[in-house]
Amino acid sequence: xxxxxxxxxxxxxxxxxxxxxxxxxxxxxxxxxxxxxxxxxxxxxxxxxxxxxxxxxxxxxxxxxxxxxxxxxxxxxxxxxxxxxxxxxxxxxxxxxxxxxxxxxxxxxxxxxxxxxxxxxxxxxxxxxxxxxxxxxxxxxxxxxxxxxxxxxxxxxxxxxxxx
Amino acid sequence: xxxxxxxxxxxxxxxxxxxxxxxxxxxxxxxxxxxxxxxxxxxxxxxxxxxxxxxxxxxxxxxxxxxxxxxxxxxxxxxxxxxxxxxxxxxxxxxxxxxxxxxxxxxxxxxxxxxxxxxxxxxxxxxxxxxxxxxxxxxxxxxxxxxxxxxxxxxxxxxxxxxxxxxxxxxxxxxxxxxxxxxxxxxxxxxxxxxxxxxxxxxxxxxxxxxxxxxxxxxxxxxxxxxxxxxxxxxxxxxxxxxxxxxxxxxxxxxxxxxxxxxxxxxxxxxxxxxxxxxxxxxxxxxxxxxxxxxxxxxxxxxxxxxxxxxxxxxxxxxxxxxxxxxxxxxxxxxxxxxxxxxxxxxxxxxxxxxxxxxxxxxxxxxxxxxxxxxxxxxxxxxxxxxxxxxxxxxxxxxxxxxxxxxxxxxxxxxxxxxxxxxxxxxxxxxxxxxxxxxxxxxxxxxxxxxxxxxxxxxxxxxxxxxxxxxxxxxxxxxxxxxxxxxxxxxxxxxxxxxxxxxxxxxxxxxxxxxxxxxxxxxxxxxxxxxxxxxxxxxxxxxxxxxxxxxxxxxxxxxxxxxxxxxxxxxxxxxxxxxxxxxxxxxxxxxxxxxxxxxxxxxxxxxxxxxxxxxxxxxxxxxxxxxxxxxxxxxxxxxxxxxxxxxxxxxxxxxxxxxxxxxxxxxxxxxxxxxxxxxxxxxxxxxxxxxxxxxxxxxxxxxxxxxxxxxxxxxxxxxxxxxxxxxxxxxxxxxxxxxxxxxxxxxxxxxxxxxxxxxxxxxxxxxxxxxxxxxxxxxxxxxxxxxxxxxxxxxxxxxxxxxxx
Numbered sequence: 001x002x003x004x005x006x007x008x009x010x011x012x013x014x015x016x017x018x019x020x021x022x023x024x025x026x027x028x029x030x031x032x033x034x035x036x037x038x039x040x041x042x043x044x045x046x047x048x049x050x051x052x053x054x055x056x057x058x059x060x061x062x063x064x065x066x067x068x069x070x071x072x073x074x075x076x077x078x079x080x081x082x083x084x085x086x087x088x089x090x091x092x093x094x095x096x097x098x099x100x101x102x103x104x105x106x107x108x109x110x111x112x113x114x115x116x117x118x119x120x121x122x123x124x125x126x127x128x129x130x131x132x133x134x135x136x137x138x139x140x141x142x143x144x145x146x147x148x149x150x151x152x153x154x155x156x157x158x159x160x161x162x163x164x
Numbered sequence: 165x166x167x168x169x170x171x172x173x174x175x176x177x178x179x180x181x182x183x184x185x186x187x188x189x190x191x192x193x194x195x196x197x198x199x200x201x202x203x204x205x206x207x208x209x210x211x212x213x214x215x216x217x218x219x220x221x222x223x224x225x226x227x228x229x230x231x232x233x234x235x236x237x238x239x240x241x242x243x244x245x246x247x248x249x250x251x252x253x254x255x256x257x258x259x260x261x262x263x264x265x266x267x268x269x270x271x272x273x274x275x276x277x278x279x280x281x282x283x284x285x286x287x288x289x290x291x292x293x294x295x296x297x298x299x300x301x302x303x304x305x306x307x308x309x310x311x312x313x314x315x316x317x318x319x320x321x322x323x324x325x326x327x328x329x330x331x332x333x334x335x336x337x338x339x340x341x342x343x344x345x346x347x348x349x350x351x352x353x354x355x356x357x358x359x360x361x362x363x364x365x366x367x368x369x370x371x372x373x374x375x376x377x378x379x380x381x382x383x384x385x386x387x388x389x390x391x392x393x394x395x396x397x398x399x400x401x402x403x404x405x406x407x408x409x410x411x412x413x414x415x416x417x418x419x420x421x422x423x424x425x426x427x428x429x430x431x432x433x434x435x436x437x438x439x440x441x442x443x444x445x446x447x448x449x450x451x452x453x454x455x456x457x458x459x460x461x462x463x464x465x466x467x468x469x470x471x472x473x474x475x476x477x478x479x480x481x482x483x484x485x486x487x488x489x490x491x492x493x494x495x496x497x498x499x500x501x502x503x504x505x506x507x508x509x510x511x512x513x514x515x516x517x518x519x520x521x522x523x524x525x526x527x528x529x530x531x532x533x534x535x536x537x538x539x540x541x542x543x544x545x546x547x548x549x550x551x552x553x554x555x556x557x558x559x560x561x562x563x564x565x566x567x568x569x570x571x572x573x574x575x576x577x578x579x580x581x582x583x584x585x586x587x588x589x590x591x592x593x594x595x596x597x598x599x600x601x602x603x604x605x606x607x608x609x610x611x612x613x614x615x616x617x618x619x620x621x622x623x624x625x626x627x628x629x630x631x632x633x634x635x636x637x638x639x640x641x642x643x644x645x646x647x648x649x650x651x652x653x654x655x656x657x658x659x660x661x662x663x664x665x666x667x668x669x670x671x672x673x674x675x676x677x678x679x680x681x682x683x684x685x686x687x688x689x690x691x692x693x694x695x696x697x698x699x700x701x702x703x704x705x706x707x708x709x710x711x712x713x714x715x716x717x718x719x720x721x722x723x724x725x726x727x728x729x730x731x732x733x734x735x736x737x738x739x740x741x742x743x744x745x746x747x748x749x750x751x752x753x754x755x756x757x758x759x760x761x762x763x764x765x766x767x768x769x770x771x772x773x774x775x776x777x778x779x780x781x782x783x784x785x786x787x788x789x790x791x792x793x794x795x796x797x798x799x800x801x802x803x804x805x806x807x808x809x810x811x812x813x814x815x816x817x818x819x820x821x822x823x824x825x826x827x828x829x830x831x832x833x834x835x836x837x838x839x840x841x842x843x844x845x846x847x848x849x850x851x852x853x854x855x856x857x858x859x860x861x862x863x864x865x866x867x868x869x870x871x872x873x874x875x876x877x878x879x880x881x882x883x884x885x886x887x888x889x890x891x892x893x894x895x896x897x898x899x900x901x902x903x904x905x906x907x908x909x910x911x912x913x914x915x916x917x918x919x920x921x922x923x924x925x926x927x928x929x930x931x932x933x934x935x936x937x938x939x940x941x942x943x944x945x946x947x948x949x950x951x952x953x954x955x956x957x958x959x960x961x962x963x964x965x966x967x968x969x
Contacts, residue, residue, distance in 0.1 A: 021287065028286070037203040038196020040428070042377045043461040047888035050377055078196035087194070095190040098857045102689025103193025104377045104428030110194060133895040136888075138377045138429045139689045141860030142896040 007067055011036065012080025020067040027051045027062035029070070030077065038078035038107040042136070049135030052108035053077045059115045061134070078107035081114055089159075090114055090152045099148035101139030109135045113149045121160075122153060174770045179709060180702030181916065184853035187694045189687075198426045202458045204383045204396050210239055212444055212457035213289035215279040215296045216467065217271035220307070220538040220881020221318065222300040224267050227279055232295040237288035239451055241296060242280040242443055244268040252442055254323075255412060258435075258660055259512060260331025261341070261503035262323075263541060265439045270303070272320055272501035273540045274881050275466030280443040282455060305881040309475065309498040309535040312339040320501060320536045331503075332512040332534075341503050341534035346517040347594045352529035355490030359481025363566040368950040369554050371473035371498065371539070371875045373465055374546040375893065376688070378428025380468055381458030384444040388452050394421045397441060399716075400434040401726025402686060404660060406718045408437055413445065424716035430688035431865065432544035435506040435728050436469050462886045469506065469542030470875050473498040474554045478562045486572050486580045491593075493519055493530040493558060498537050505534075505543035506728070507550045508658040508665060514550025515649050517594035521559035522603050522647045522819060523581040528593040538881045547865050547926040549650045549729040556646045560931035564643075564938060565947050573620070574939075575611060578645050579604065589912070596649060598817045599911050599919075602845070606907045607645055610821035610843045613905060616641075619825060627943045636831050642824035642936025646928035650920045651734025653812040660725060666811040667735035668722035669743040671700065673804040675793040677786025678710035681743070684724010685736040686716040690858070690922055692732060695850045696740050699916060703744025704751075705771030705785040722807060730818070730920035733850065734911075739810035741915040746806035750792070754804075755783040757797050816911045816919035820844040822928045826936035830967050833959030835871065835937070837900035842928070845907045847919035856904050859925045863902055866929025868894050870937075872954040892954070941965060 004019040011034060018033045030036040030053070042050035044063050051062040054076040082088035090110050093099070100106040109132070116123065116131040123131060128149045129142070137145060179185045192198055215227075229241035244266040247253040254262045267278040279296050283289035304318040311317060319325070319338045328335055332342035356362055382397030393415055399405045402422045410417040427434065440457040447455040459468070475496040481489040497513065499505060507514040513532035520528050545551070563581075567574035582603040583590050590598040623639045630638060655664030668684040681700055685692060697711040715721055724736060748768065755773035756763045759781055766773040774782035783791075791797070792804040825839040842859055849855055872892035876884040885891045910917025930951075937953045938946060944965045949957070962968060 024287070031202075032205070035205075036196075037200075040200065040378065041202065041458075042379075042428075043888045045461065045887055045889065048377060048461075048893075078194075082195065084191075084195065091194040094194050095186055098187070098853050100190060100193055101691065101857060101861060102377070102429040103189065103198045103426065104200065106193045106198075107196045129896040129899075133897040136377065136893050136895060138375065138431070138865070138893065139861045140857060141862075141864035141902065142899045143860045143901050144857060146896060 005068060007071060009070060010074040012076055022066060022068040024067040025063055026065040026067055026070045029067045030062060036077050036079055040104055040107065049112065050105050050108045052112045052135060054111055054115055059112050078111050081110060089155045093148040093152040093155065097144045097148040097151060099140060099145040105135060105137045109137065109145060117153050117156060122157060125150060171770050178701040178705065178707050178771065180698050181848065181850055183698060183851065185694055185698055185708060185851055187691050189691060189693050200378055200426050200428055201381045201383060201396055201398055206383065206385060206454040209454040209456055210282050210284060210451060211286040211289045212447055212455050213281050213293050214277045215281065215293050215298065217267065217274060217276040217278050219271055219300050219302050220274045220305045221272060221303040223270045223303060224278065225299040225301055228297040229279065232281060232292040235288065235292050235295060237284040238281065238292045239284065240282040240447065242266065242446065247446060250446065252412060252446060255437065255442055257502055257504040259503040259505040259507060260509065263502035263504055265442045273538050274883055275463065275540060277439040280447065282447045282451065305538045307537050307539060307877045307879065307881050309496050309537055312535050312537050313337050320538065339536040341499055341536060342512050343531060343533050344513045345531045347529035348527055349529045351527040352490045352492045355527045356479050356481035356492055359489045360484040361482045361569050362479065363562065363569045364479045365562065365565050365948050367476045367478060367558050367561045367948065369472045369474045369476065369557050370951055371470050372546065372869050372873050373470050373875050374431035374433035374544065375465065375891065376429030376431055376433050379459045379461060379464040380434060380438055380440065382441050382444050383454055383456045384448040385454035386448040386452060392419050392421065393445065394423065395445060396423045396425055398427055398434045399424045400430045400686060400688065400728050402716055402718050403684060403723050404663060404726060405437060407663065408661065409445065422718045424686045427686065427688040431547045432471060432506065432728055433469055435544055436504055438468055461888060465875065465886050465891055466883045467540050469504060469544040470540055471542065471544050471546030472554060476554065476558045478558060480562045480566050482566055482570060486570055486577050488523055488525050488581050491520060491525050491528040495532040497532050497534045498539065499534050499543050500537055500539040500541040502541040503534060504541035506545060508652055508660060510657055511550060514545065516551040516555045518552055518596060518647065518649045519555035519559050520592050520594055521556060522583060522645045524583045524587065525593050530594065539877060545729055547862055548923045549648060552648055553927045553930060556927045557931050560644050560646065560935065564935055568942065568947055574643055575616060579607060597814055599814055599913055600909050601817060601819055602907065602909050603645060603819060606819065606821045606843050606845055609907065610823055610841060614823045614839065614841050636829060638828045638830060638940040640826040640828060640936035640940030642826065642932045642939055644822045644928050644932040644935060647817055647819045648924050648927050649815050649817055650730035650923065651812055651816045652729055652731055653735055654814065655811045663725065665725045666809050667724040667739050668809045669736060669739040670722045670807040671743045671747055671805060673747060673789045675790050677706060677789045679706050680712040680714065681740065682714045682721040683736045683740065684722050685727040685732045688727065690732065691854045695854055696737065698850055699737055699740045700744050703741055704747050730923040733918045733920040734816045734914060735810060735812055737918055738812060738915050739808045742810055743806045743808035746808060747804060750804060751785060751788045753800060754788045754791055754797060758783050758791055813913050816847065816914060818846045818919040818921060818924050820924050820928045822932040824932040824936040826940065828937065828940045828958060830962045833955035833962065835958065840900055841903045841905065842925060843905040843907065844921060844924055845909050846921035846924065847909060847911045847914065848917035849908060850918055855921050858922045859904050860902055862923060862925025863929040864894055864899050866926045867899065867933055868892055870930050870933035870951055870953060872952045874952050
């Protein structure tokens with residue numbers, strides 16, 4: 001055990017601070033110190049993506065980021081993507097297209113898709129499959145997840161076009 | 165009665181049977197508000213972690229926990245010596261064997277639990293695990309079930325020395341667990357020996373693991389003030405866990421509450437009772453504080469229940485024109501160090517004797533020998549009914565091999581031998597009563613949908629092109645027609661640790677016409693809260709959107725045997741319909757009183773009872789519910805509630821026709837699924853959207869198993885595939901799109917005719933993918949190569965067939 005460090009982060013738009021050991025993983029800081037339990041732990045080796053959060057504009061797997069590496073970072077988790085009164089279109093499309101079953105991969109999956117659609121607002125099916133390949137799902141076989149992400153892209157683009 | 169003009173509209177409003185209703189679960193899951201076991205945080209909660217054996221077989225000479233206990237934050241280190249006075253150093257398995265909770269003198273597989281560290285924080289617990297000094301003396305290891313049966317094989321289970329009678333009959337060797345037989349051995353052998361054509365082959369269904377995305381874990385909390393133990397955990401059968409916990413701990417069952425919160429996938433992995441649960445319960449009783457234990461992925465793959473590991477030796481005979489004359493199967497089943505198979509008690513090899521499949525086979529025999537090895541215990545039904553995927557893979561491979569021997573098209577061979585529609589209910593040679601089916605219709609629909617003849621022409625052209633050196637890719641057409649057997653029950657022959665495999669539903673209709681229903685099952689992603697409300701909506705006329713479904717809390721839910729083996733819809737779904745009918749029966753009496761007519765003068769119409777011939781005189785279920793609570797009705801108790809415990813008269817037999825078209829690169833061993841057509845018949849369809857989702861998911865798990873996923877050991881008993889780096893889970897990139905289709909042959913004995921679907925795609929998918937690989941090489945002389953068909957193995961097959969030039 002080592003001395004705790006003073007960690008300051010922005011999580012879902014709010015400035016937060018906490019004490020944590022430098023070796024602590026970001027996923028444990030989020031889940032256990034900050035009570036943000038949307039991102040899950042599925043493998044602890046970066047393979048499954050259940051812990052995916054957005055850190056400074058990139059998708060990261062919070063199970064292999066040290067808390068110390070996240071000092072000063074801006075983090076977005078599933079909790080920051082939509083609100084119960086105003087769901088993000090991805091959240092709506094995952095429900096609409098049955099893109100989830102047990103729900104364990106879903107927060108990471110949607111958080112990754114949220115970043116993917118900012119990186120590439122009009123992806124092809126192939127680009128969605130490649131861009132989401134870091135997130136594993138054991139229930140759905142991905143077909144409806146891909147459908148949901150493509151539908152969300154279409155919806156977001158329509159809204160954008162209407163605004164322009 | 166004829167439908168009233170608005171009947172259809174009222175029926176649609178119910179969102180009942182057949183509606184592709186969106187899931188009610190999704191709101192919380194898409195917003196990160198699921199409540200899984202690791203999300204539970206209680207004041208003062210401690211964390212447990214295991215010291216695990218690096219050896220597959222070793223004597224434990226000593227355990228020194230002093231350095232660990234000296235670490236600040238470490239509360240306790242439990243070993244078998246601490247559990248022994250409580251009688252908890254061993255625990256019973258579901259299969260009639262017993263299993264060490266913590267190493268008692270020796271370890272029998274790599275990753276076995278040796279000591280349980282309890283600390284104030286999970287990092288401290290992990291540090292302390294490293295500080296526990298265990299002195300091992302390694303022993304000879306046996307990981308091969310055939311070598312395990314040799315006379316001089318190492319003795320694994322010293323605790324069974326001199327025990328010649330096991331839970332399932334005589335033991336004939338120190339590593340032998342049971343021999344289990346069904347059918348007519350002599351008859352089958354004679355029929356096959358006398359056949360014009362005989363096919364013989366050994367089919368290996370390799371060891372793999374269900375690997376749900378959420379690992380196993382629990383939080384145990386002993387409230388010493390009230391004397392009540394609460395355990396939240398990843399339990400596919402919470403009521404069984406409560407009963408077992410009571411029997412093991414001596415705590416009265418009413419003082420134990422077991423809760424399955426949201427479960428992140430189960431697939432059979434979360435049926436059994438693991439040492440982590442027992443140690444957490446002991447630790448909370450000892451410390452008086454809540455204790456959380458959640459395994460990591462490597463622990464999950466190394467130590468919790470594996471699946472399959474069946475060596476299946478088959479013989480099948482036929483006439484020259486393709487009529488099957490008999491089937492003979494002998495299985496060597498590798499159960500690992502303890503027999504912790506999750507099967508109904510009287511079936512040590514599950515329902516493997518469904519291995520005659522979809523075919524009318526006059527005589528058959530199967531025998532299964534269970535064997536101990538230095539591997540992790542388990543043998544669970546990984547997204548299938550008990551050992552049914554093994555059986556389906558066996559028969560669907562044997563059919564393909566027989567087709568090769570006959571020089572016949574494998575689709576035609578199947579058609580010739582299918583059980584005909586007019587033969588149902590059909591008694592199989594191994595004793596099952598198939599409830600209903602129409603295999604020929606499903607098969608023809610499937611072959612037509614993929615243009616089977618066109619595919620065969622293309623394949624023949626491809627082989628010619630390959631021979632001319634114009635392509636290096638082969639085309640495989642993988643066929644499967646599977647028959648599942650799901651929905652255990654019946655109580656008369658299916659029980660788990662003596663507990664009959666019924667299931668249950670309890671309904672309360674609220675005065676304003678909404679309802680809550682609780683069941684003995686537990687969803688792990690199947691969407692029970694959505695679909696069971698649909699069953700009730702159709703039965704009671706209360707819209708599904710006004711029905712809350714609850715499961716998983718043993719303090720509130722009626723007793724049930726849980727969710728696995730596709731039993732929720734066949735058993736709990738039936739209980740739900742029956743409870744709904746009890747509600748309707750009482751509602752009819754209330755309506756008769758309110759309308760001042762005789763009960764028999766009323767008829768049910770979607771959501772109301774109306775007077776026959778006077779449909780304008782009616783009472784809706786909502787009106788009836790209000791009256792049930794607020795009006796004194798002579799001869800009737802107030803209230804509108806019902807409970808049903810359903811003991812199914814038979815199991816259900818879903819079936820399906822799957823066709824996989826696969827491209828295989830001969831030089832790299834890479835494969836690509838070009839088309840996958842899946843026709844499922846699961847009887848009455850409750851929610852087509854959810855059925856389709858189940859099929860996609862089950863097929864993807866089948867893809868994983870057939871094409872790369874395995875739990876592999878080296879000769880020293882080291883697990884070679886203990887992380888997601890080595891253990892194959894397909895990503896979105898290599899998973900194909902699936903084309904789903906259906907026929908609908910209701911089960912005659914199920915109240916709504918439903919059969920269950922969650923596991924069919926795994927049972928049918930594995931042979932479809934595997935047969936595609938085999939079929940690609942059929943023209944070059946391949947009859948059998950074992951799964952998983954990863955790139956290296958396919959490359960090796962091509963090399964061995966001389967295709968690399």
